Amino acid sequence: MKTITATLALISASLLSLGKAEAGTQTEPHLALEKLHAQNEQFERTVVKVTDRVYTAVGFHGANTSMIVGDDGIIIVDTLKGPSSAAKAFKALRQYSDKPVKAIIYTHSHGDHIGGASAFIDGQAPDIYATESFGSAEGVNKAVNPVKAKRNVRQFGRDLPPSQATNRGVAPAGTEDHDGGDGTVAPTILVPESGLKTTIAGVEIEFHSAPGETDDALFVWLPKEEVLFAGDNFYHSFPNLYAIRGTAYRDVLKWSESVATMATFNPRYLVPGHTMPILEQAAAVQALEDYSEAIRSVYDQTVAGINAGKSPDQIAHEVALPEHLRDKSYLTEFYGTVPHATRAIYVGLLGWFDGNPTTLNPIEPRLKAQKIAQLAGGAKKLTKEMKAAFAREDYQWALELSDHLKWLDGSDKQLARKTKVAALRALAEREYNAPNRNYYLSYANELESGQLSEIWF
Numbered sequence: 001m002k003t004i005t006a007t008l009a010l011i012s013a014s015l016l017s018l019g020k021a022e023a024g025t026q027t028e029p030h031l032a033l034e035k036l037h038a039q040n041e042q043f044e045r046t047v048v049k050v051t052d053r054v055y056t057a058v059g060f061h062g063a064n065t066s067m068i069v070g071d072d073g074i075i076i077v078d079t080l081k082g083p084s085s086a087a088k089a090f091k092a093l094r095q096y097s098d099k100p101v102k103a104i105i106y107t108h109s110h111g112d113h114i115g116g117a118s119a120f121i122d123g124q125a126p127d128i129y130a131t132e133s134f135g136s137a138e139g140v141n142k143a144v145n146p147v148k149a150k151r152n153v154r155q156f157g158r159d160l161p162p163s164q165a166t167n168r169g170v171a172p173a174g175t176e177d178h179d180g181g182d183g184t185v186a187p188t189i190l191v192p193e194s195g196l197k198t199t200i201a202g203v204e205i206e207f208h209s210a211p212g213e214t215d216d217a218l219f220v221w222l223p224k225e226e227v228l229f230a231g232d233n234f235y236h237s238f239p240n241l242y243a244i245r246g247t248a249y250r251d252v253l254k255w256s257e258s259v260a261t262m263a264t265f266n267p268r269y270l271v272p273g274h275t276m277p278i279l280e281q282a283a284a285v286q287a288l289e290d291y292s293e294a295i296r297s298v299y300d301q302t303v304a305g306i307n308a309g310k311s312p313d314q315i316a317h318e319v320a321l322p323e324h325l326r327d328k329s330y331l332t333e334f335y336g337t338v339p340h341a342t343r344a345i346y347v348g349l350l351g352w353f354d355g356n357p358t359t360l361n362p363i364e365p366r367l368k369a370q371k372i373a374q375l376a377g378g379a380k381k382l383t384k385e386m387k388a389a390f391a392r393e394d395y396q397w398a399l400e401l402s403d404h405l406k407w408l409d410g411s412d413k414q415l416a417r418k419t420k421v422a423a424l425r426a427l428a429e430r431e432y433n434a435p436n437r438n439y440y441l442s443y444a445n446e447l448e449s450g451q452l453s454e455i456w457f
């Protein structure tokens with residue numbers, strides 16, 4: 001009897017030690033929803049009076065647009081994605097000044113910051129400022145635009161029904177995108193890499209190049225007002241150092257350095273590209289310092305892992321934010337995630353090969369599936385294990401097994417597909433990282449409705 005008990009204990013211990021594969025942004029379903037709902041407060045539609053001269057319109061689209069009131073005109077910082085939402089934001093800002101628009105500034109070239117510019121031009125053409133490298137961000141991987149477009153829809157949950165929509169991490173769900181990009185106006189004044197100090201409408205203003213989310217980013221500094229406009233190098237979430245919609249490498253180290261530079265200005269007011277401004281100096285400086293440190297730490301830990309010979313999968317599961325930064329609300333992984341960032345850094349610095357010769361020529365998926373099935377004792381046993389994995393809420397493993405089963409002749413592919421849909425939804429329910437959640441749900445819907453070919457299943 002003793003032996004049997006001991007053996008059973010051993011078996012259950014070894015089952016436990018197999019563990020469930022869970023990402024750090026998975027939690028109880030009601031907690032995931034609570035967190036996401038709380039984050040919605042960061043982009044509820046409002047105009048924030050930052051100072052007597054600075055107003056920021058939040059929540060009129062995905063990003064923010066700001067107005068700086070000068071002596072004989074106004075300056076607009078970022079213009080939202082399309083003219084219709086930009087016009088609504090401008091109307092709200094116009095309550096505070098009816099002076100003519102003297103200048104428009106693009107903090108970087110992403111569509112949600114430039115596409116509504118025409119809505120702000122109601123008289124003489126304003127000067128439009130951007131960096132010399134403006135537009136370089138999206139050009140590098142144009143060849144794969146068709147697949148980027150599909151992944152973009154999933155990441156932002158653009159096709160999700162209202163019952164499944166939450167938010168986009170640093171932006172609300174369901175923004176009006178129908179005229180996105182229609183109002184883009186080309187820059188007329190290009191800021192050199194060394195920066196630019198000038199006066200517009202009587203307002204002293206500085207432009208500092210700040211590579212980060214994009215290489216063509218800048219931040220704006222008003223020395224008299226002590227206001228800093230960070231663009232998308234800072235917002236209220238762990239930064240999207242990698243976007244799952246598919247992006248070229250974002251220079252993580254430069255991003256950290258750009259944010260560290262911003263902190264040295266000791267801004268009294270910090271206006272991010274998305275989410276609410278921070279209106280208190282100590283909090284603003286602390287946020288920038290923490291943000292820079294968090295990015296740097298993820299970079300340094302990843303580099304240390306690489307140099308220790310670890311694989312991207314190992315590193316992704318090991319790297320974590322330093323203890324003292326974990327509870328900072330602006331570092332919660334609503335938009336970017338630490339594991340995704342580590343993988344991006346790995347590939348950005350070394351490319352796809354992990355240094356292990358086993359991975360130089362891995363077995364093609366169909367053959368690998370056959371070998372896994374053989375090891376399991378046949379496709380039926382593999383199917384049974386997939387069902388068991390789902391039943392014990394080991395959803396990631398259920399997904400991985402369903403991906404093997406899809407290749408196997410004679411397997412119950414319908415069941416594998418159904419299980420994948422259910423596992424994706426179960427993961428989504430527990431996920432508070434918005435892009436992950438949106439992607440799981442969107443993909444499950446596509447899979448269920450037969451929109452995806454066998455290859456994608």
Ligand SMILES: [Zn+2]
Pocket residue numbers: 063110112113232273274
């Ligand atoms: Zn943005």
